[in-house]
Amino acid sequence: MLSAVCSRTGGSPEPSSWTVSTMVPVLLSLLLLLGPAAPEETQAGNYSLSFLYTGLSKPREGFPSFQAIAYLNDQPFFHYDSEGRRAEPLAPWSQVEGMEDWEKESALQRAREDIFMETLSDIMDYYKDREGSHTFQGAFGCELRNNKSSGAFWGYAYDGRDFIKFDKEIPAWVPLDPAAQNTKRKWEAEAVYVQRAKAYLEEECPGMLQRYLPYSRTHLDRRESPSVSVTGHAAPGHKRTLKCLAYDFYPRSIGLHWTRAGDAKEAELGGDVLPSGNGTYQSWVVVEVPSEDQAPYSCHVEHRSLAQPLPVLWDPRQQAK
Structure with missing residues (x-):
């Protein structure tokens, strides 16, 4: 058999x-x-x-x-x-x-x-x-x-x-x-x-x-660089939620983390790497910060397709208050 x-x-x-x-x-x-x-x-x-x-x-x-x-x-x-x-x-x-x-x-x-x-x-x-x-x-x-x-x-x-x-x-x-x-x-x-x-x-x-x-x-053996989107949202009386989404990258392994004024922040959610259905991957990390905090926050992305880590700054002026 x-x-x-x-x-x-x-x-x-x-x-x-x-x-x-x-x-x-x-x-x-x-x-x-x-x-x-x-x-x-x-x-x-x-x-x-x-x-x-x-x-x-x-x-x-x-x-x-x-x-x-x-x-x-x-x-x-x-x-x-x-x-x-x-x-x-x-x-x-x-x-x-x-x-x-x-x-x-x-x-x-x-x-x-x-x-x-x-x-x-x-x-x-x-x-x-x-x-x-x-x-x-x-x-x-x-x-x-x-x-x-x-x-x-x-x-x-x-x-x-x-x-x-x-x-x-x-x-x-x-x-x-x-x-x-x-x-x-x-x-x-x-x-x-x-x-x-x-x-x-x-x-x-x-x-x-x-x-x-x-x-x-x-x-x-190909390398496809991630596209990165950072967004922020705060409901009245709650902390602000910042999300960093990386997508359309290959190979699978990627590093994502938020920093506040250069210091790393521990993520509240995310970290998983999932197939996108088109041969690439996506991943995200979420942090919560005090809504009144105006310090610079950046999402740092590390991937084999990038010559060096990519920092993506969150600009509160372009996000929902």
């Missing part, structure tokens, strides 16, 4: 109602839950290929029963779901010729979908619960550092809890849930399945990543 998951076998892309902006934040959170993600700050010569799967026992509009997304570093590379059953490259890779045989990739994803949903069904049978709404999720992938394989991961979760993971050093599937004992027996019914899983993580996945990089380095 696992051979279908671990070997590349073989339709053409067709449009899908799935939207990257809807699912990317959810899937990035899943990747962090199930295994090491693409490095938060991508350095030269450091790349990753990751796959994230979600299966739903009770699909709803906009969320098919099964969907998969592949990432190069933190960028969505292609999408597949149970409605179209086609692997569809996403921009900018949708404009690239010869990077992948999408007929074979679609067939591979269909095989993986069948096994994935069969496993979800097995788990529901184990717990004798076919009436509830259940979610099965998986993440696996590999990394290259300086053109050499440097790590891999493969794990699954059921209803938000760790279910089973593959340890390539043993090698074996390690159950993390009572129902996973049955899954382990099924996936290890023949020793060749375990060896194929190990070979996928150690050889095939890094090989795929190596093959993709000539088409992708320009996009993955």
Whole structure:
């Protein structure tokens, strides 16, 4: 059974109602839950290929029963779901010729979908619960550092809890849930399945990543400077709220903080970095200051695209009182 998951076998892309902006934040959170993600700050010569799967026992509009997304570093590379059953490259890779045989990739994803949903069904049978709404999720992938394989991961979760993971050093599937004992027996019914899983993580996945990089380095290594907006608002009888928003930047890592007359201020809210849905990121920090305070406040922005930190002054004369 696992051979279908671990070997590349073989339709053409067709449009899908799935939207990257809807699912990317959810899937990035899943990747962090199930295994090491693409490095938060991508350095030269450091790349990753990751796959994230979600299966739903009770699909709803906009969320098919099964969907998969592949990432190069933190960028969505292609999408597949149970409605179209086609692997569809996403921009900018949708404009690239010869990077992948999408007929074979679609067939591979269909095989993986069948096994994935069969496993979800097995788990529901184990717990004798076919009436509830259940979610099965998986993440696996590999990394290259300086053109050499440097790590891999493969794990699954059921209803938000760790279910089973593959340890390539043993090698074996390690159950993390009572129902996973049955899954382990099924996936290890023949020793060749375990060896194929190990070979996928150690050889095939890094090989795929190596093959993709000539088409992708320009996009993955790019630097886009943040646009910055500072605003202030004060309701009668309350402190003034200052917000600094940085957006449209890449790569992901950024530093934002407010200063008062040159001294750093601790943020009240913000600090998270979120995908914008267009391949860039956004982040913000908020501070509260006495409404009568007229001292100079600045938002300081640090990012790899900037030669030096960028201070953006808040001018109370241009803001709401």
